[in-house]
Amino acid sequence: xxxxxxxxxxxxxxxxxxxxxxxxxxxxxxxxxxxxxxxxxxxxxxxxxxxxxxxxxxxxxxxxxxxxxxxxxxxxxxxxxxxxxxxxxxxxxxxxxxxxxxxxxxxxxxxxxx
Amino acid sequence: xxxxxxxxxxxxxxxxxxxxxxxxxxxxxxxxxxxxxxxxxxxxxxxxxxxxxxxxxxxxxxxxxxxxxxxxxxxxxxxxxxxxxxxxxxxxxxxxxxxxxxxxxxxxxxxxxxxxxxxxxxxxxxxxxxxxxxxxxxxxxx
Numbered sequence: 001x002x003x004x005x006x007x008x009x010x011x012x013x014x015x016x017x018x019x020x021x022x023x024x025x026x027x028x029x030x031x032x033x034x035x036x037x038x039x040x041x042x043x044x045x046x047x048x049x050x051x052x053x054x055x056x057x058x059x060x061x062x063x064x065x066x067x068x069x070x071x072x073x074x075x076x077x078x079x080x081x082x083x084x085x086x087x088x089x090x091x092x093x094x095x096x097x098x099x100x101x102x103x104x105x106x107x108x109x110x111x112x113x114x
Numbered sequence: 115x116x117x118x119x120x121x122x123x124x125x126x127x128x129x130x131x132x133x134x135x136x137x138x139x140x141x142x143x144x145x146x147x148x149x150x151x152x153x154x155x156x157x158x159x160x161x162x163x164x165x166x167x168x169x170x171x172x173x174x175x176x177x178x179x180x181x182x183x184x185x186x187x188x189x190x191x192x193x194x195x196x197x198x199x200x201x202x203x204x205x206x207x208x209x210x211x212x213x214x215x216x217x218x219x220x221x222x223x224x225x226x227x228x229x230x231x232x233x234x235x236x237x238x239x240x241x242x243x244x245x246x247x248x249x250x251x252x253x254x255x256x
Contacts, residue, residue, distance in 0.1 A: 020201060027196040044193075055185070059172040062155040075212065081205045091202045096244050101206050103241030108212045110234025 005064065009073050012057035017080045019050035021088055028089075075108030133198040136191040137207060143188035145211050145218075147181040154178035206245045213238045 026043035033040065061070055082101040086093040127133075154177030172178045195204050213235045219225040227235070 020205065023193060024196045024201045027193055031197060051189070056170060059151065059155055059170075059178070062152060063172065071212065075209075078206050078209055082202050085201045085205075089201065091200050093202055096247070097202055097206075100241045100244030101202075103237045103244065104206050104209050104212075105241075107234045107237030107239075107241060108209065110237060111212060111216055111231050112234075113230065 005061070008057050008061060009070070012054045012061065013073055013077060013080070015050040015057075016054040016077055017084060019047045019054065020081055021084055022050065023047035024085070024089060069112070071112035072109040075105050075112065078105045078108070127198075131194075133195050137195045137199070137204060140188040140191035140195060141208055141211050141214070143184040143191070144208070145214050147184040147188065148211070148215065150177045150181035150184070154181060203245055207242060209238070210242055 022043050026040050026047060029037070029043070030040055058070070078101050082093060082098065085091045129135075151172075154175035155172045157177065158171060158174045192208075195208075216225075216227060216231055216235065220227050
């Protein structure tokens with residue numbers, strides 16, 4: 001894998017994880033303040049832009065690599081989102097949830113490698 | 115924080131608005147869109163172009179547009195899910211799609227699944243059970 005391919009895989013993954021966290025924040029806030037709120041709109045827009053970047057980069061990568069080759073990297077998103085949600089969103093992650101997320105990630109990697 | 119999580123789940127709407135049903139719909143849309151994207155992207159692949167890294171030339175395929183529609187539908191369902199379910203639970207559960215693809219190929223297309231792939235599927239299933247169990251217990255108490 002070239003440096004360029006690795007770079008785009010990382011950018012795609014980071015933008016996907018960041019988008020999920022921003023969208024979660026926006027939807028969480030919407031339960032208190034409703035949808036007619038400038039902050040809500042900005043967060044949703046930010047999340048959509050990041051998701052779009054991730055989508056097109058993935059599309060570009062799919063033209064060069066097999067889905068099974070790219071999937072292990074997508075599997076890592078489970079771990080990254082669980083960890084960052086615990087830190088950034090202060091969601092409670094107990095041992096059971098952490099082990100569950102780890103097993104899902106490892107499982108996805110094994111499914112893709114086989 | 116646990117009480118907060120339980121309250122979030124307990125005040126959830128029912129019927130079609132049930133966030134767990136919306137999570138299942140979101141997964142189904144993602145599953146179908148993955149197949150369409152791969153077929154569409156391969157159909158119009160032109161790796162000689164420098165712009166092809168951005169994937170924009172994939173838009174030439176109608177399959178990619180169908181996939182985009184499904185992604186939008188799954189996105190709307192997903193936003194609704196995020197409103198009611200903690201992302202640390204919803205996101206790992208949404209990855210059930212990663213074992214539905216090979217299982218679908220095995221059941222419907224008769225493709226073989228290697229022992230290593232079965233191990234991976236088993237790990238994902240155990241992981242999903244671990245993530246879902248606290249929620250199942252909360253639902254039981256309702």
